[in-house]
Amino acid sequence: MTWRQTKLRWWIACWLLISTAPLVPAAEPLPANPPPLNEKELFPYKPKGRGTATGQAFLSSSSGKAITRAGVPVYLIPRVHYTRTWFERNVRANGCTSTSDAQSLDGPAAPVSPVDCLRDTLSHILTDKRLAPYLRTTRANPTGHFWFTKIPAGRYYVVSLLEEGSGAHQDEHQSGFAWATLDLDAGEKATNLVVTDCRSGRC
Secondary structure, eight states, X not given: XXXXXXXXXXXXXXXXXXXXXXXXXXXXXXXXXXXXXXXXXXXXXXXXXXXXXXXXXXXXXXXXXXXXXXXXXXEEEEOOHHHHHHIIIIIISOTTTTOSOOEETXXXXXXXXXXXXXXXHXXXXXXXXXXXXXXXXXXXXXXXXXXXXXXXXEEEEEEEEEOOOOSSSGGGGOXXXXXXXXXXXXXXXXXXXXXXXXXXXXX
């Protein structure tokens, strides 16, 4: 075999390898309109599971201090198409920090204060009766630590709304969403979850 034939075969082999390689999917864009709720996606999240999840929910002050609220609810929300749209538009983007318009799954709401905006944003998920059987709630202790038990395997958002406190220090008046994502295998014990507003750079 000549050098030219060897080179030709090498190029053909490379071309075949590249042309048959699986394509890497692009990031899925958010739909212009909220997707309908497909309850079949939620069925695996209804029964009791064997998994557990523990962590700490807090906001980060400008000085890097962890701001916690005793007794604040922490929610475990199944990560499906319907809740993903809500989360990306309202929690990750945190649309209540600079404007007063809460972007809900049903469209923009009337202007409200930033704290009311955050509360209204969360209520769109919590008051949806179709989602109620699949949501789980616990409360954080004074240091922000929380525990979930009997969780089925799946993909979740862990979300907590920390509202402003009444103390004299400026940090105590901070409010916002603390959040994290969780992928849980059957019977897995997830520990030390950091549920925060990402100002700490841990997201």
